[in-house]
Amino acid sequence: MESFRTIQNCCISEFLGTMLFVFCGTASTLRFDTETPPSKESIGFAFGLSFAVLLNLTASWSCGYFNTAVTIARMIRRRISPLFGLCCIAVQFVGGILGSGLLYLLSPDNIQKSDLGATRLGVHVPLYTGVCVELIMTFLLVITVLLCADGSRKMSDSETALWSGLVYVGCHLASFHITGCGMNPARSLGPAVISGVWELHWVYWVGPILGSILACLLHYLATNFPVITDEDMAVKGEGIDLDMDLEVVSDKIVIDNDDDHLSDKNMPSPILPDSPRLDQVPTEMKTYM
Numbered sequence: 001m002e003s004f005r006t007i008q009n010c011c012i013s014e015f016l017g018t019m020l021f022v023f024c025g026t027a028s029t030l031r032f033d034t035e036t037p038p039s040k041e042s043i044g045f046a047f048g049l050s051f052a053v054l055l056n057l058t059a060s061w062s063c064g065y066f067n068t069a070v071t072i073a074r075m076i077r078r079r080i081s082p083l084f085g086l087c088c089i090a091v092q093f094v095g096g097i098l099g100s101g102l103l104y105l106l107s108p109d110n111i112q113k114s115d116l117g118a119t120r121l122g123v124h125v126p127l128y129t130g131v132c133v134e135l136i137m138t139f140l141l142v143i144t145v146l147l148c149a150d151g152s153r154k155m156s157d158s159e160t161a162l163w164s165g166l167v168y169v170g171c172h173l174a175s176f177h178i179t180g181c182g183m184n185p186a187r188s189l190g191p192a193v194i195s196g197v198w199e200l201h202w203v204y205w206v207g208p209i210l211g212s213i214l215a216c217l218l219h220y221l222a223t224n225f226p227v228i229t230d231e232d233m234a235v236k237g238e239g240i241d242l243d244m245d246l247e248v249v250s251d252k253i254v255i256d257n258d259d260d261h262l263s264d265k266n267m268p269s270p271i272l273p274d275s276p277r278l279d280q281v282p283t284e285m286k287t288y289m
Helices: 005-029 041-057 068-074 084-108 127-150 157-179 185-195 202-222 229-238 246-253
Strands: none
Touching: 005 041, 005 084, 005 185, 041 157, 068 084, 068 127, 068 185, 068 202, 084 185, 084 246, 127 157, 127 202, 157 202
16 A cells, blocks of 8 residues: 555646646647648657656656556556555546646637647547547557556666657557547546537547556466567476487587587596505504405
8 A cells, every 4th residue: 555645746746747748738739820730740749758758757756657548557457556546547637627728828819729639530530430549549558658667577767758658659640630649538638628629528538448458458468478488498497308318418518619628538537546555554454454
């Protein structure tokens, strides 16, 4: 069970990180020129780089990675307690709403800010496509975080932030025109509350949560049923064939080096002390010989 100080520090970092993440990411979606909308590349890098930088700065305190789907996954995998996770999710929602509200207050009046980067399905995109795309994108992000932060080869905080940020960029490039690339209920909730855009909002809850559960299942299988390689078997001694001939085994362990002649032929014979002659044996012992 986490201490009160740990929960307090993590909640503060999650609140500030989610607020700044939503603010920086959704700010890139504002249209300063009505004829030239922002490109998906600029939006993807804004979300990815801001996530990587903020996560790297708060890695020692953060436990939910500013993402409700990741927090749910860490609760399922028992990396954090349910109470701890619910506290993080609550402050993530508040941080996302305040981040969108801050963007609304600071953005100029002469730009189009009707939706504030609210996530919505693209034109002629079926409902099942939106759910599946959100599931797949969230799955990629969550499994990356789990394997980097909780895998058998645990990476550093900087490496985890870097790889997670790159996943954010790639997912935005792949799915921004399809679903807006939510991957985070807290990120979708903030703009929806401030702008009032609730069109098919449930898609950005069901898809990420299902993707998080699927990532937890794969992470469980990867960590509890690892693939045993030939090197692992050799280390454990399981890779030695017991039916091999003794000569073959001996050939493998003979050191053939021109500088160090360690073969049996070149080894000097042991020098044994001379056996005593009979005339050198004391008289008292001749009787027993």
